[in-house]
Amino acid sequence: MKNDKSSDEPHKLRLKRLGIETGQENVIFMRSDCHICRAEGLMTYARVLVRGPQGEIVATLNHVIMDGLLPAGEAGLSEQAWKSLGAKEGDPIQVRHLDPLTSLGKVRAKIFGHRLGSSDMTKIIDDVVSGRYSNVHLAGFITACASHGLDKSETVALTVSMIGAGKQIDWGGSVIVDKHCIGGLPGNRTTPIIVAIVSACGLIMPKTSSRAITSPAGTADVMETLAPVRLDLSAMRRVVDAEGGCVVWGGAVDLSPADDILIRVERALEVDSEGQLVASILSKKIAAGATHLVLDLPVGPTAKLRSKEDADKLENLLYETAVNFGLATRIIQSDGSQPVGSGIGPALEARDVLAVLTGAKAAPQDLRQRSLALSGALLELGGAAEEGSGVQLAASTLDSGRVWSKFQAICEAQGGLREPPIADYQVDIAASIAGRVTGIDNRRLSTLAKLAGAPVSPAAGIKFQVHLGQKVQTGEALMTIHAESKGELDYALDYNKSVPWIVEIEGEI
Amino acid sequence: MKNDKSSDEPHKLRLKRLGIETGQENVIFMRSDCHICRAEGLMTYARVLVRGPQGEIVATLNHVIMDGLLPAGEAGLSEQAWKSLGAKEGDPIQVRHLDPLTSLGKVRAKIFGHRLGSSDMTKIIDDVVSGRYSNVHLAGFITACASHGLDKSETVALTVSMIGAGKQIDWGGSVIVDKHCIGGLPGNRTTPIIVAIVSACGLIMPKTSSRAITSPAGTADVMETLAPVRLDLSAMRRVVDAEGGCVVWGGAVDLSPADDILIRVERALEVDSEGQLVASILSKKIAAGATHLVLDLPVGPTAKLRSKEDADKLENLLYETAVNFGLATRIIQSDGSQPVGSGIGPALEARDVLAVLTGAKAAPQDLRQRSLALSGALLELGGAAEEGSGVQLAASTLDSGRVWSKFQAICEAQGGLREPPIADYQVDIAASIAGRVTGIDNRRLSTLAKLAGAPVSPAAGIKFQVHLGQKVQTGEALMTIHAESKGELDYALDYNKSVPWIVEIEGEI
Structure with missing residues (x-):
């Protein structure tokens, strides 16, 4: 922010913590009769730039029109805004109109059917990550991309932008395997089992997982009932160095933070479109340092992919985008006609995972078979098994008890294995x-x-x-x-x- | 709301007024540790149904995580929500999860390119008007309609739904003339002049105008600097019965309330697409009881319509939709290459209007000529002038001073003519x-x-x-x-x- 006249002393307010959680859109609470609102003509719902001693954020203005909540000369922030600004009680802040966002012109162009170039996409994603987009703007961007679809070069551009907006993990040239299932099949929780199998077989699989978008559970939600998943990057490295694998929440390691922001709005709209899906998946994998990737696409009448045709189309876009980034990729279309395992929901799926890992008699065989098939593909792709012998290696390792030992070790390294909760x-x-x-x-x-x-x-x-x-x-x-x-x-x-x-x-x- | 166990006494909270303005999305503030949030598993940003003694509303939940703002057992509402619920301090309320909105499935279908049927559109608009859509949902709907466009039958369906969601004025079979300019040309404020001309010539023109969407002024904004425009339906009728014309704000008479809600989100996105534009214009006109309509479409390189081709396309959709509702319609494409008059902004445009009405020497001639052309068309269409003689009648009436008298009388009837403010x-x-x-x-x-x-x-x-x-x-x-x-x-x-x-x-x- 330039040092113009609006940043003189009379244009300052002191922060008061109110403890209001408004979700991910930052909100600033200001008295409608305060000198800044009057001088700057700031109305409720205006988007403003808030500068504090530690930095600046963009926020949506809510007016306070009664005494009591805020004394004269003070302003409040939503909890998210308070955190983002690194605010402390009594901090002086300056507030001004947000300059027009030029990247919104690109969103409008997309709404009306124009393609987004790579620099357009970078500008949009940079503004998204820096909190400059309101929920309305985010919903407009997501809907426009879903409505017109993203072509291959737009998908690559979105992926590049999303990677660039966050951290990237460098594993120093090792083969790093990863897998992803596009979801849509309740209970299909193979990931914790696969990580344990392939790391027990010597491959490196530093898995960062997401929380649910529109489903009853994401892998991070399930794993969290078994062990802590909010590990930062250095903690994650320690686990992987020690055990060869981990299952942590991607959001905590700041990989592709744009994805986390977009996903919350996609969830509210229950929209999860092809180009965004590809960029979401691949940006997370590439940022996490993956070099070899197996993707599972379940197909069935009530799965996310309803037909072979849809699956082929997505497979094609995934494959070509992945290859563009130099990823060795294998894509498997699987049966998506019914749920996998018996549990649907974080703790219930975790219990299925434990049953398969421990070889319990009641373990769901479909979950076991799917985990072995995908592990086999990863073992072959990553060079730990001969072509055609991956599933066999996976099965024998699982049955030997070494996979269960590995899983326990990973959980301990992440902060301790725990018992999933039981519902009242x-x-x-x-x-x-x-x-x-x-x-x-x-x-x-x-x-x-x-x-x-x-x-x-x-x-x-x-x-x-x-x-x-x-x-x-x-x-x-x-x-x-x-x-x-x-x-x-x-x-x-x-x-x-x-x-x-x-x-x-x-x-x- | 059915009388289930969640509405027993322990599930009640008392309302406390906080005086927070959050814009048009209703917000409820609840302590995260309150018994309802805990029993119902309500998280920040959940959409909830709030029932009070006077009715019920849908609101977005904001958690309050610190003491001080809300005592135990109390909840707050945003000012908009407070008003919608007809709330009083200390009112008991019940809060529960909002059932899934089935109409959102239709919005998703539109996002993915399916057509919306008339019952789909009605469900969506009913949910919009009853406040069931969050800003994210509204933005998704608007963007999907802009992305894929609305075909003729969708445009008719949207228009019908928007009319049906508000009041409709019945003028008892009289010829009711109306005009509309699609805008995009700064300063083009012909409406107050036209209303005065055609009502001075004996036609009935009960004009309801809108506020600005993405422009520096709407007709209601301009007129408000000259006279009160927030008239309810009975006040509006009194003005029209006495003077044959009025210029009031459409939002205050509850015509097409869906339009007012959608417009605020369109403004944030700066998106104003063809089908929605047609439905927005025609729903307001038909709800206001218009039978004869003149539409002005300015065309120019930096106007809303940039080419003859765009104008022809919009003209076609407007004409066919209007005819579908039995409106006698004349559409005029006009020069949109530069601003009209000299003022841009409410008070500055009002001064141009006054100059034309009083025949001031410095009156902008372009504004005068446009007003005469459109008035002439209305006089001919409404049967007050022979074909080809409308402009002449308009000009002679204006020059006679009778139009200025009529305008003053209209302003007095609306609550008193006033002087537009001057900027410091x-x-x-x-x-x-x-x-x-x-x-x-x-x-x-x-x-x-x-x-x-x-x-x-x-x-x-x-x-x-x-x-x-x-x-x-x-x-x-x-x-x-x-x-x-x-x-x-x-x-x-x-x-x-x-x-x-x-x-x-x-x-x-």
């Missing part, structure tokens, strides 16, 4: 007729788990108990809803009643 | 070289006027002093910036320095 409220949903299971709606199942409280309430979700083709009796439990509060349990039960079916049963004649 | 700060922008004016950038000129404070500061804006083709001397004033505060004056001056040109002058050799 558990209610069975029973079959209303006898017959054969002919359909499972993954999307409704996810909604049900989310209404029950997942992923915010870690113990909440669904324990799913049937598979396609299975015979069930009248009154037999198809699933159990787990909830941490009565209110959430009721939402889930109401929803279950309101939809035609989540599990389709065809009566046998 | 006025600074000339001079020509840096001598030569001929070869270009005027309407968009930059609008930005300059907005940075100077228009329309929020009514006296702010630009007094523009040259026309295309005019010869200027070095140091001659091209325009004068008017501002109500030093800060806004500085923003405008900084902007003027930062752009290559607003007025292009070609030096003469």
Whole structure:
């Protein structure tokens, strides 16, 4: 900020902490009758530049029109803004209008169907990461990209911009393997198992995972019920140096911070489009230093990818973008017709992971098989197994107990293995007729788990108990809803009643 | 809201007024440790249903994490939410999760290129008007409609939905004339003049005008510097019954309230797309009871419509949609190459209007000619003049002084004619070289006027002093910036320095 007349002493206010959490959009609370609002003509919802002793932030202005909350000469900040500014009680601040954001002109161009060049994309993402976009602007950018799609060069440009806006980890030239599943299949929690298998086999897999976008659980949410995942970069390095693998939350190591900001708005819109998906995945992987990547694309009528055609299209964009960055990449299309394992929700999925790792009798075999298939591909791609023998190596290592030992060691290194929580409220949903299971709606199942409280309430979700083709009796439990509060349990039960079916049963004649 | 267990006594909080203005998105402030947040698993930024003694609203949750602001057992509301709920200090409220909005699925379908049917559109607009959409959802809807455009039947459906969501005025079968300019031309403030002319000639023109969307002034902003414009429906009727015409703010009579909500978000995005523009214009006109409509589409390189082709496309969609609703419609494409009149900003434009109405020597002739042309079209369309003689009737009535009398009578009936304010700060922008004016950038000129404070500061804006083709001397004033505060004056001056040109002058050799 230049030192103009608006930064003279009379244009200062003192900060008062109010303790209001407004979400990720920074908010400043100022009296409508304060000298700055009057001198600068600042109205409610104006976007302003706030300068404090430690730096500056952009915030949305909320006027305070009554006495009591703020004494004259003081201003408040939302908790997020307080943190971003590094504020202390009583800090002097200056406030002025935000200059027009030139990058918004590029967002408008995209809305009206123009392509975004790489410098356009960089400007947009820089403004996003520095907090210059309000929620309205973020939603406009995300919607425009989803509406028109991003072509290959735009996807590469978005990926480059997202990598550049955060930290990048340098592993000094080692082979670094990574995997990603595009999701959409409830309970498909292979990652913690795969990390343990491939690191037990000698590969290096420093896994940074995300939290749920629109699903009942992300890998970071699940892993957090088993061990701490909020590790910073140096803590993550220590774990990987010691054990060859980790499963931490990507947001805590500041890889692709733009992704974390965009994801929150994508979640509110429940929009997760192709180009953004590719940039989101690859920016995180490349920033984390991956050199060899296996991608899992589940395909099924109620999965994220509904048809082979959609899957081929996404596979193509993923592959070409990954190759553009020099990543050795293998993409696997898998069965996406029904949930994997029995748990849906952070703690319930964690229990499935533990069952597979410990070789429990009740361990879900589908989760085990998928984990072995993907581990096998990674072992081959990363050079730890001959072509065609990866799955076998993965299975023998898992069955030897070495994978479970490795997983425990990783959890200990991350801060200590812990027991996933158990929900206070558990209610069975029973079959209303006898017959054969002919359909499972993954999307409704996810909604049900989310209404029950997942992923915010870690113990909440669904324990799913049937598979396609299975015979069930009248009154037999198809699933159990787990909830941490009565209110959430009721939402889930109401929803279950309101939809035609989540599990389709065809009566046998 | 059904009477479930979550509405028992322990689930109530008492309202405390905090006096925080958050803009149009309702916000509820709740202690993060309150029993409802804990029982219902409510996180910051959750969308919740708030029920009070007078009704219910949807709001976004902000947590309060420190003592002091809210005592235990109390909750606060943003001022907008307080008003919408009809709240009183100490009112008991209940709060619960908002059920998933099914209409958002339709917004997502539009994002991914599907058409919206009429029932989809009605559901979306009903949810918009009842406050169920957050700013993120509104931005997603607006951007999706702008990205893919709306076809004719979608535009009709949006118009129908927007009309249905508000009040409609019934004038008992009379011929009701109306006009609209799509804007984009600074200073083009013909409406108050036209209303006075056509009502002086015996037609009925109950004009409801809007405030600025992305421009330095809307007709309602300008008229408000001359007379009160916040009239409710019965007050508006009294004015029209007495004088045959009025110029009031449409927002106060609750015509097409969806439009007012969408416009605020369109303004933040600076997006104003074809289908939404048509629905916005026609929903207001039809809800206001118009039967005969003249539309002005200025076309020029820096106007809203840049080419004849764009204008023809919009004209077509406007015409076909209007005809669908049985409106007698005439559309006029006009010169949009430079500003009209000399004032840009509410009070400055009002002074131009007064000059034309009183026949002042310095009255801008371009504003006079445009007003006569549009009035002539309305007089012919409404049956008050023979085809081809409308302009002549308009001119003779204006020159007779009867139009100025009529305008004064209308202002008095609206609550009293008043003097437009004058800005404290006025600074000339001079020509840096001598030569001929070869270009005027309407968009930059609008930005300059907005940075100077228009329309929020009514006296702010630009007094523009040259026309295309005019010869200027070095140091001659091209325009004068008017501002109500030093800060806004500085923003405008900084902007003027930062752009290559607003007025292009070609030096003469």
